[in-house]
Amino acid sequence: MFRWLQNFPHFLEVVYNLFEVGLSPLKRWFNPGGKAEPLVIAAEKLGKGAVFNCKMCGQCILHSTGMTCPMTCPKHLRNGPCGGVRQNGKCEVKPDMNCVWVEAYERSLKMPKYGRQFASLQPPMNNQLEGSSSWINMFHGIDIKLPQGWSSTRDIPVKFVKEDHYGNK
């Protein structure tokens, strides 16, 4: 319904930024297992579902993936496109669907603030968080808790060939 908004990644980036600030005053209601939790989950599902086809993985990385939900990739990849993308940019699994990662890459190029995070190394999913609210998890640092053996690799810098893609040199 509001999927067309995804074609304006820069706008979504700004909204994302405002959201992070805007939600802070509500922080005290955002508790895991709190009374408001079902409400928060419903709101997140409704809002992010309409725009991003959000799958409620509970560990949102939209801003690192060109404001394109990586969980809509049939292989649930979090670190970029697989080698099965068709030459016309369609998905290996669903020939009628655009590859999520091709879209994510193109959109990330239009995001001056978070676009570069497309290159960061994303840790394995915490499958326990499926169905929970990523907003609550974010406020409580639950989504960034990593397995001990992973250590903090979320932002290993990967050099870009074409720096100017992102408006910087």
Add this chain to the structure above:
Amino acid sequence: MVINNNSPCSKLEEILRAGHFAVTAELNPPDSADSEDVYKAAEILANVCDGINAVDASGANCHISSVAMCALLTRAGYEPVYQVTCRDRNRIAIQGDMLGAAAMGVLNVLCLTGDDVTAGDQPEAKRVFDFDSIQLLRTARTMRDEATFLSGRKITSPPCFFLGAAANPFVPPYDWRPQRLAKKIAAGAQFIQTQYCFDLPRFKEYMTQVRDLGLDKQAFILAGVGPLKSAGAAEFMRTKVPGVVIPDQYVDRLKKTPKEKQQEEGKKICIELIEQIREIDGIAGIHIMAYRQEELVAEIVEQAGLMPRPTSNNQNKEQE
């Protein structure tokens, strides 16, 4: 070329570090419970290549498992490359299998995302993809370098792995492909085996970007090649096998060849491609994928001028 300062884990790593142009080949897993079938298939590859890739349910079709095949190969003194995909097993199973493989003498591991279940003969299966290839690589590296599982729990005797990854320069987003390689190297990849290289202009462009990033100095890149069996097979591969790109010129060339000579022509194309690929800067070797034509691999290696294969220092010592 210096990749890291540790001593090499495997014979393949040793050969690559010594600067030899390496040859690996894919062994397609038999649908059989008889170990002889694995040995028969491996025998024709062993003397003409430096590593034998044991495919993990190729194209999402059910075959003998890659870990079992590797165990059989190490028993016979061969050098397997253990292919691990994320499609069928979760992180618990994968880490356990990798440790088990290491205990059976497996030293080379190729970490892949894997074709989707819909590519195979049992599309009704549940897809797992608990890891992606990059998370798998990083975890394998942690097991080796930190001697822990992903959970942080200690491994008493860590595996020695030469870690590899795949690359497909031939599909979109083209601009991103070199950076995906950079990401895989950052996650732990030491060698790379690419998808079939038929589209050489594209591959050369890709390699230019790879060299600009200095990636050819950080990992050994083995270009994927393979003989096309016939015009029909080529058409099938480029339409049905995920990620394979074959330009019209090669398919047309096969179509113009009489049917009984098409296999020979396919082999000729493969040798020509190897010769051209060898000219590209930053290529450390080739990876031959001769699906159901394994008997051609020896001829290809021979006729491309890649014989004799180097021996590793350990082997020399044994012979002395």
